Amino acid sequence: MSVKETRNMLFTFVERCEEQDGRGVETLQREIICDPVMKFFPDINSEVIQYELLKNGLFEPTEWKSIKKILRELEVKNIWDIVKQEYKYLRELWDGPKVSIYIFPIKKESKQRSKDFPRKNGIAYKKVLFLFVSPDLTKEEVKALVAHEYNHVCRLKFIDFPPAAISLNESIIVEGLGEFAVKQLYGKKWLAPWASMYDLEEVSKIWKRHFVHALQIKGIKNHQLFLFGQTNTPFPKWIGYHIGYQIVHTYNKNRGPFVMKELLLKSSDEIIAGSDFAI
Template sequence: MPVIQTQNWLYQFVELCEKQSGKGASLIQREVISDPIMKLFPHINSQACQYELLRHGLFDPNEWLTLKDKVKEMETQNVWQVVKEEYKMLRRLWDGPKVPIYIFPIKKVSSKFGEQIPNKNGVAYRKALFLFLSTELAREEIKALLAHEYNHVCRLSYLDLSPEKISLKDSLIIEGLGEYAVKDLYGEKWLGPWSNLYSLRDAIELWKEHFIPSLDVKGVKNHHHFLFGKDRSPLPKWIGYYIGYQIVNTFQKNRGPFRHNELYSKSSKEIIAGSDFPINK
C-alpha cells in the first residue's frame, strides 16, 4: 500500500513506552519506526536512519506522553485518507512512480525570538516520501506539501542520478518545479513564505554573482548554503528556493504553457535557458 498505515506503528510505540514508563524511548522509536524503514536505505544503519528522520522533523521520542492524542486527532482529520486520495490523483496527473509514503507527527519546537514554529515538513527520496505534520494544518496545506514532495520524487526519477551526481542547477530546478506544482494545482495562497521574499531584480544579481559560477557543483550536501542561505553564507535566507521557483515560473511564462508532466520532464538546462535567469552575465 503506497500510504503506509504508520498510525499503527505510532500506537505501538506509545504502548511500549507506557510499559517502560518512558525508559529507553529513543531505542523504542528506533525499533518501531526506523527499523521497518531500513529496507529502503540498505547502506545506513538503524541509528543513522533515525537521525535522518529526526533531522527532517520526526517527533522527539520524549514526546510519547502526548503522542497518542495527536495521532487520534490526525485520524479524526482523515490525514492518511486525504494523502492517499491526493497521491492517486498526482500519480495519474504526472505519470509518476509508485512510492511508499510515511506520515508522522512533526516534532514540537519551542519558538525563539519570535521565530515561526514549523508545523509541517517533508522529505523525498527516489524510493520513499516522508511527511511530518502537526494537527493544526488545513487540508489544503497537506495536499500542497504532498504535491511539492511527490513532484520531487517524479523529478528524481526523471534525472535518475545519485545524490552525489546531482548538480546545483538540478537542485534549484527540483525545488522550483516542486513549488510551481503547488501554484499550478492549488494557487499562490499555498506557496512557501519564501516565494515573495525578494525582488526579481535583486535575485538575478545574486544569481549572476553567486550561482552561475557554481551551477555544475555536484553533490546535494554541497548545495545547502545555496538553497538555504544565512549562517556563514553571504547569501540571504531561502534565496535558492526563491530563485529555483522563479526560474520555473518565468520559464512557464516565457515558453509555455506546458501541461502537467510535460513541464516536469524538461532538462534543467532548457528550463534555465528559457527563464529570466540567463546563464550569460
Template sequence: MSVVQTQKWLYEFVKECKEKSIVDYASVQCETICNPLKKAFPKVHSQAMQQELLNHGLFDPFEWFKIETVVEEMEKQNVWKIIEKEFQSLKKIWNGPNVPIYIFPIKRGLLGFRKDMHRKNGVAYKEAIFLFLSTDLSKEEIKAMLAHEYNHACRLHFINLSPEKTPLKESLIIEGLGEYAVKDLYGEKLLAPWTNLYPFDQALQIWKKHFLPSLSIKGLTNHHAFLYGQKGSPLPKWIGYYIGYQIIDTYQEQHGPFKKNELYQKSADTLIAGSKFPIK
C-alpha cells in the same frame, strides 16, 4: 496502498514506552519507527535513518506521551485517507512513480503546545516520501505539501542521479518544480512565503555573481548554503529556493502552457536557458 499506515507503528511506539519501567525512548523509536523503514532503505542503518528523519522534523522520542493524542487527532482529520486519495490523483496527472509515503507527527506539533511550533515539513527521496505534520493543518495545506514532495520524487526518478552526483543547478530546479506544482494545482494562495521573498532584480544580481559560477557543484551537502542562505555571507535566507521557483515560473510564463508532466521531464539546462535567469 502507497500511503503506509504508520499510525500502527506510532501506537506501538507509545505502547512500548508505557510498558517498560526503564525506557530508552530513542531506542524504542528506532525499533518501532525506523526499523520498518528497512523495506524502502535496505542499505541504511536504522540509527542513521532515525537521525536523518529527526533532522527533517520527526518528533523527538521524549515527546512519546503526546504522540497518542496527536495521532488520534490526525485520524479524526482523515489525514492518511486524504493523502492516499490525493496521491492517486497526482500519480495519474504526472504519470509518476509508485513510492511509499510515510506520515509522522512533526516535532512539537501538538495543537496549542506552543506558539512557535513547526506546523509541517517534508522530505522526498527516490525511494520514499516522508511528511511530518502538526494537528492544525487544513486539507488544502496537506494536499499542497504532498504535491511539492511528490513532484520531487517524480523528478528524482526522472534524472536518476545519486545525491553525490547531483549538481547545484538540479537542486534549484527540483525545488522550483515542486513549488510551481503547488501553484499550478492549487493556486498562489498556498505558495510558500519564500516565493516572494526578494525583489527580482536583487535575486538576479545574486544569481549572476554567486550562482552562475557554481551551477556544476555536485553533492547535496554542498548545496545547503546556496539553497537556504548562510548567515554572514552574500547569500540571504532561502535564496536558492526563491531562484529555483522563479526559474520555473518565468520559463512557464515565456514558453507554456505545458501538459502536467512535461516540466519535470525537461533538463535543468533547458529550463534555466528559457527562464529570465541568463546562463551567460
C-alpha cells in the same frame, strides 16, 4: 507501495515507552519507526535514517507522551485518507511512479524558534516519501505538501542520479518544480512564503555573483547553504528555494505554458536558459 498505516507503528511506540517508563525512547523510536524503512536504504544503518528523519521534522523521541493525542487529532482531520486520495490523483495526472508514503507527527516547535518553525515538512526519495504534519493543518495545506514532495519523486525518477551525483542546478530546479506544481494545482494562496520573499533585482545579483559559477557542484549535502541560506553569509534565508521557484515560473511564462507532466521531463539547463535567470 502506498500510504502506510503508520498509526499502528506510532501506537506501538507509545505503548513501549509507557512500559519502559520513558527509558530508552531514542532506541525505541529507531527500532519501531526507523528499522521498518531500512529496506529503502540498503547502504545505511538505522541510526543514520533516524538522524535524517529527525533533521527533517520527525517528532523527537522525548515527545512520546503527546503522540496519542496528536494521532487522535490527525485522525479527526482524515489526514491518511487525504494523502491517499491526493497521491492517487497526482500519480495519474503526472504518470508518476509508485512510492511508499509514511506520515508522522512533526516535532513540536521550541520557544526559541517558534516564529519560523514549520507546521509541515517532507523528505522525498525515489521509492519512499516521508511527511511530517501538524494536526492544525488545513486540507489544502496537506494537499500542497503532498504535491510538492511527490513532485520531487517524479523528478528524481527522471534525472535518475544518486544524491551524491546531483548537481546544484538540478537541486534548485527540483525545488522550483515542486512549488510550481502547488501553484498550478491550487493557486498562489497555497505557495510557501519563500516563493515571493525577494524582488527580482536583488535576487538576480545574488544569482550571478554566487550561484552561476557553482551550478555544477555535486552532492545534495553540498547544496544546503545555497538552498536554505544562512545568517551572516551572502546567502539570505531560503534563497535557493526562491530562485528555483522563480526560474520555473519565469520559464513557463516565457516559453510555455506547459503542464507539469511536460515540465518534469525538461532538463535543468533548458529551464534555466528559458527563464529570467538565463546565464
